[in-house]
Amino acid sequence: MTFANLPEIPRRIGCDDAVAAAERLRPGITAARARPVAYYLNLLDEVGKLWSNPGYRAPIVPMLAASTGHSPELVEYEIDTLSRLLTRDYLASMVEQELGSINILDSWIQAPGLRLRRQSRGLLLHNLAGNALIVAPLSLAYGLITKNVNLVKIPTDEPIFAAAFAQSILSVSPELADELAVLQWSGSDQSVYRALFPLLDGVIHWGGEQSQRSIAHLAAEHDVPLLAHGPKFSFTYLDGPLPCDLADLAEGIASDLVLWEQKACSSPRFILVRADTGYSDAEAIAEALALSLQKATVRWPVTPSDVGRGVRVAAHRHQYELQLGLSGQGKVLASADSQSWTVVLSKILPDHAAINASTDRFVFVCPVASNEEVLAYLSSFGRHQRRLFQVMAYEGNDSDFLDTATQLGVARISRIGEMSCPAPGASHDGGYNLTALTTLHSCPDTTTNIK
Amino acid sequence: MILAPIETKAIGAVGNTSLKEERFIDDLRNTLTGTVNECEAYSLLCRNRHFNPDIDLTTMEDAVRIPYITSQAFKKSVGLFPKLLRIPVSEIDLWTASSSTRGDPSLSGRRWEDVGTYQLAYLSLFSRLFGNEPFDTSLVFWPDPAVMKARSGNLYGKPVEPFALYIIQSERVTHDPQKLHYLMQPNKETLRMEINLPILLDRLREAVHSKERTLLIGSTPLLYLTLKDHYDRTGETFDLGSNGYLLPGAGGWDGKKGQVNISRTISKEAFVSDMTRILGIPPEHITDRYGFSESSTMLPGCYDADLRDFVYEVPPWAHALVRDPNTLEPISEYGKEGLLELITPYGMSTHAGAAVLVDDLVSLVEPTNSKISGTAIRIHGRVPHSHKAGCGVMFE
Numbered sequence: 001m002t003f004a005n006l007p008e009i010p011r012r013i014g015c016d017d018a019v020a021a022a023e024r025l026r027p028g029i030t031a032a033r034a035r036p037v038a039y040y041l042n043l044l045d046e047v048g049k050l051w052s053n054p055g056y057r058a059p060i061v062p063m064l065a066a067s068t069g070h071s072p073e074l075v076e077y078e079i080d081t082l083s084r085l086l087t088r089d090y091l092a093s094m095v096e097q098e099l100g101s102i103n104i105l106d107s108w109i110q111a112p113g114l115r116l117r118r119q120s121r122g123l124l125l126h127n128l129a130g131n132a133l134i135v136a137p138l139s140l141a142y143g144l145i146t147k148n149v150n151l152v153k154i155p156t157d158e159p160i161f162a163a164a165f166a167q168s169i170l171s172v173s174p175e176l177a178d179e180l181a182v183l184q185w186s187g188s189d190q191s192v193y194r195a196l197f198p199l200l201d202g203v204i205h206w207g208g209e210q211s212q213r214s215i216a217h218l219a220a221e222h223d224v225p226l227l228a229h230g231p232k233f234s235f236t237y238l239d240g241p242l243p244c245d246l247a248d249l250a251e252g253i254a255s256d257l258v259l260w261e262q263k264a265c266s267s268p269r270f271i272l273v274r275a276d277t278g279y280s281d282a283e284a285i286a287e288a289l290a291l292s293l294q295k296a297t298v299r300w301p302v303t304p305s306d307v308g309r310g311v312r313v314a315a316h317r318h319q320y321e322l323q324l325g326l327s328g329q330g331k332v333l334a335s336a337d338s339q340s341w342t343v344v345l346s347k348i349l350p351d352h353a354a355i356n357a358s359t360d361r362f363v364f365v366c367p368v369a370s371n372e373e374v375l376a377y378l379s380s381f382g383r384h385q386r387r388l389f390q391v392m393a394y395e396g397n398d399s400d401f402l403d404t405a406t407q408l409g410v411a412r413i414s415r416i417g418e419m420s421c422p423a424p425g426a427s428h429d430g431g432y433n434l435t436a437l438t439t440l441h442s443c444p445d446t447t448t449n450i451k
Numbered sequence: 452m453i454l455a456p457i458e459t460k461a462i463g464a465v466g467n468t469s470l471k472e473e474r475f476i477d478d479l480r481n482t483l484t485g486t487v488n489e490c491e492a493y494s495l496l497c498r499n500r501h502f503n504p505d506i507d508l509t510t511m512e513d514a515v516r517i518p519y520i521t522s523q524a525f526k527k528s529v530g531l532f533p534k535l536l537r538i539p540v541s542e543i544d545l546w547t548a549s550s551s552t553r554g555d556p557s558l559s560g561r562r563w564e565d566v567g568t569y570q571l572a573y574l575s576l577f578s579r580l581f582g583n584e585p586f587d588t589s590l591v592f593w594p595d596p597a598v599m600k601a602r603s604g605n606l607y608g609k610p611v612e613p614f615a616l617y618i619i620q621s622e623r624v625t626h627d628p629q630k631l632h633y634l635m636q637p638n639k640e641t642l643r644m645e646i647n648l649p650i651l652l653d654r655l656r657e658a659v660h661s662k663e664r665t666l667l668i669g670s671t672p673l674l675y676l677t678l679k680d681h682y683d684r685t686g687e688t689f690d691l692g693s694n695g696y697l698l699p700g701a702g703g704w705d706g707k708k709g710q711v712n713i714s715r716t717i718s719k720e721a722f723v724s725d726m727t728r729i730l731g732i733p734p735e736h737i738t739d740r741y742g743f744s745e746s747s748t749m750l751p752g753c754y755d756a757d758l759r760d761f762v763y764e765v766p767p768w769a770h771a772l773v774r775d776p777n778t779l780e781p782i783s784e785y786g787k788e789g790l791l792e793l794i795t796p797y798g799m800s801t802h803a804g805a806a807v808l809v810d811d812l813v814s815l816v817e818p819t820n821s822k823i824s825g826t827a828i829r830i831h832g833r834v835p836h837s838h839k840a841g842c843g844v845m846f847e
Binding site for chain 1: 491492495496499520521523524528529530534698775776777779790791808810812834835836840842843844845846847
C-alpha cells in the first residue's frame with residue numbers, strides 16, 4: 001500500500017468545528033470499548049509495517065524533510081525508529097508491564113481476593129507537539145490501545161506527520177473514522193480549547209511550559225484528567241571506568257544525539273564523564289564522539305535549509321570557544337563546516353544557557369570527579385526544575401547512585417543508544433501512560449466468600 | 452553635533468567619500484594588529500583561525516579571512532563583553548548598550564573618542580542624504596537625551612548608557628536649538644513615555660505655513676503609528692512638499708524598537724506611500740539608516756521604488772560582507788540573502804568590534820542604481836529564531 005494521495009492537512013478550525021468533531025466522536029466510545037485490545041495491537045502493528053516500508057513513505061519523506069528541517073536520510077531513520085515501537089510484540093509487552101495483564105482492558109481479571117478491570121476514559125484530546133516525529137505515533141498508540149476515542153490537535157509547526165499517521169491508521173481500519181479526528185487550530189487560540197474542554201474525558205499534552213500551564217488550568221477548571229508530558233531534558237552519565245575501545249560507546253551516544261536533531265525531551269543535552277584520571281577521560285570521550293558524529297553526518301546529513309540553526313550554532317560555537325578558551329576550562333571540537341556537529345569539552349557543568357544551546361547536534365562533555373558531584377549538580381537545580389529531568393543514559397553499576405538520582409527527579413534510566421526507544425514497560429515522566437489513560441475498577445471475587 | 456573628541460586614526464577617513472582603499476586597508480591592519488595585541492579574546496580567535504593581520508591582510512579580498520566576533524558575544528547575558536575590550540575596564544569611559552528589543556542588550560566598552568568617531572560617521576550620513584544645508588525644524592521621535600542619560604545604569608564602575616543617546620545627541624541639525632523638539636515625553640499623569648501629539652501637530656502646521664526645511668526623525672514604529680493614526684482619525688495632511696525630509700530610525704520595521712512594540716510589522720512600501728500622502732513630501736526625501744551598537748558606522752538608506760525597499764550604501768570607511776547563513780562562506784551573488792558582517796577600523800580603539808557578524812539577513816544590490824557608487828545592501832530582517840522546543844526544555 002502506498003499513499004494514493006499525499007496527506008491532507010486539515011484546515012484551521014474554530015470553536016464550532018471543534019465541538020462538532022467532539023460530538024461526532026462521542027458515540028464511538030461504546031464501539032471502541034467493545035473491541036478487544038488485540039484489535040488495536042494488530043492495527044498498530046500493521047501501521048508500523050506500512051511506515052517501515054520505504055516505498056510507502058517515499059512520497060511524504062520530502063515533505064517531512066521540509067517541515068522538520070531534517071535531512072531526508074534522517075527522516076527515514078526517525079520513521080524506522082518509531083516503527084520499531086509499533087510492533088505487536090513490543091506493544092503487547094508494554095500493556096502487560098504497564099497494566100499488569102493484557103486482558104484487563106477486555107475483561108475482569110482475577111487478583112488476590114478480588115477482580116480488576118480497566119476502562120477507557122472515553123473521549124481523549126491529544127495536544128501534540130511538533131518537535132519530534134515520534135510524538136504523534138506514541139500518543140495515538142497510547143490512546144488506541146486504551147480503547148479511547150481520539151481527537152488529535154496537530155501541531156502547527158509540523159502538521160504533516162501527525163495528519164499522515166492518522167490517515168495511515170484509517171487506511172488500515174476505516175471503521176475507526178468516527179472514533180478518530182484530526183484537527184488543526186492555533187495553540188494560542190484559547191477559545192477552541194475552552195469550547196472543547198467541557199466535552200472531554202481526558203487530555204494527553206505534549207509541549208512547552210506555557211502551553212502546559214494553560215492546558216493544566218483548563219483541565220483543573222473542567223475537572224478533566226490530564227496526562228502532561230511537558231518540557232524535559234535528558235543527559236548521559238558514563239560512570240567510569242571507560243572501555244579501551246570507545247568507538248561503540250561514542251556511536252551509541254551519537255545516535256541518541258542525532259535522532260530528532262536533539263530536540264526531543266529524551267535527547268541528551270550533555271555527557272558527564274566520571275574521570276578518575278582527571279580531564280583525559282572526558283577528552284577521550286569528546287574526541288571519540290566527534291569522530292562518531294562525523295560518521296553520523298555522512299549517514300544522516302544535516303539539512304542546510306534552516307537559516308536559524310546556522311546562526312544559532314555559529315553564535316554558540318563562538319561563545320564557548322571564547323569563554324572556555326580564555327578561562328582554560330575547555331575547548332570546542334566542531335565539524336569543518338559551520339553546523340554539522342559541535343562537541344564542547346568543558347570543565348564547567350552546563351548551566352541553563354548551555355542546556356538551551358545543546359540542540360542540533362551540539363553537546364557538552366564534562367568531566368566529573370565522583371557520583372557525589374553528579375548528585376550535587378542535580379541537586380543544584382531547584383525543586384521545581386528537577387521535574388525537568390527526563391532520561392539519564394547510564395553506563396555503570398552503582399544502584400545506590402541510581403536510587404538517589406531518581407529521588408532527585410530523574411524520570412528514567414536508559415541504556416546508551418536507547419534513550420528514545422526504551423524497552424516496553426519503561427516509565428515515562430514518572431508513570432505509565434496506559435495507566436493514566438484508563439480508570440481502574442474492582443469488584444469482589446465471586447469465588448471468595450466476602451462478608 | 453559631535454560632542455566627543457575624534458579618534459586620530461579616523462580623522463580624514465570617516466566622512467571622506469574619497470577615502471582610498473590603501474589607506475582603509477592600512478588602518479584596518481593597524482586596528483586588527485592592535486586588537487590582537489591588546490585583546491586576549493581576539494588574539495585567541497586569530498590564533499585558532501591561523502590569521503595574522505600583519506601577514507594575511509594585504510588586499511580587500513583578504514577581508515573574508517578576518518576573524519569576526521558575533522553580535523551574540525557582546526550580549527550582557529553571555530558575559531563576555533568585558534573580555535572583548537582592548538583596554539582595562541578602568542580606562543573605558545562608558546558601556547554603550549544596544550536598544551535591546553529582546554531585553555538582553557549588547558554592551559561595548561568605549562572611550563569618548565570612539566563615541567565621537569561614531570557620531571562623525573553618523574553625521575556624515577546627513578550630508579549624503581540631505582546635503583549640507585541645516586534644517587529649520589527638527590521633530591524628533593525620541594526622548595530628550597538628557598532624560599535617557601538620567602536613566603543610565605552602572606557596571607564594573609562605569610556608566611551604562613544607550614548608544615542611541617549619543618546618536619540622538621548628535622542629531623542637532625537645526626539653525627535654532629529652540630526648533631529641535633524631542634517629542635517622546637513622560638505623560639504627566641501616567642508617567643509613561645509617549646509622543647506629545649499636540650506639539651507635533653502644532654510644529655508641523657507651522658512648518659507648512661512658514662515653508663520651513665523640516666526633518667522628522669526617530670523611532671520607525673512611533674513615527675509611523677503616530678502620524679498614521681492621526682491621519683486615520685482626522686484625515687489631516689501636511690503639505691511639507693520638498694521642504695520635508697524623513698529619517699526613521701535604525702530598524703523597527705518589525706514594529707519593535709527598544710521598548711516600543713506596536714504588535715504589527717510595517718511594510719516599507721506602505722510606509723513610504725502613507726508618509727508621502729500624509730506629509731506631502733516626495734518619496735526621495737524619505738530615507739532610512741542602518742547600524743548596530745557593536746560597530747562604529749552607520750549606513751544611509753534611500754528608497755528604491757522599483758525594489759519597493761530601502762537600499763543602504765556602505766561608505767568607504769567600512770566594508771560589508773554577506774555570508775551564507777548555513778556555510779558562513781561569503782556570498783558574491785546579488786540578491787542572495789545572507790548574514791551581514793560589517794568591517795571598519797575606525798572607532799575601535801577600545802573594543803574588538805572591527806569585524807562583527809550580526810543576525811540580520813541582507814543581500815547585495817546590483818549597482819544599477821546610479822545614486823550608489825559603492826557596495827549597497829538591502830536589509831531583509833532578523834534571522835528567524837523559531838525553535839521547535841516542544842517537549843524538549845528551553846529555559847527562560
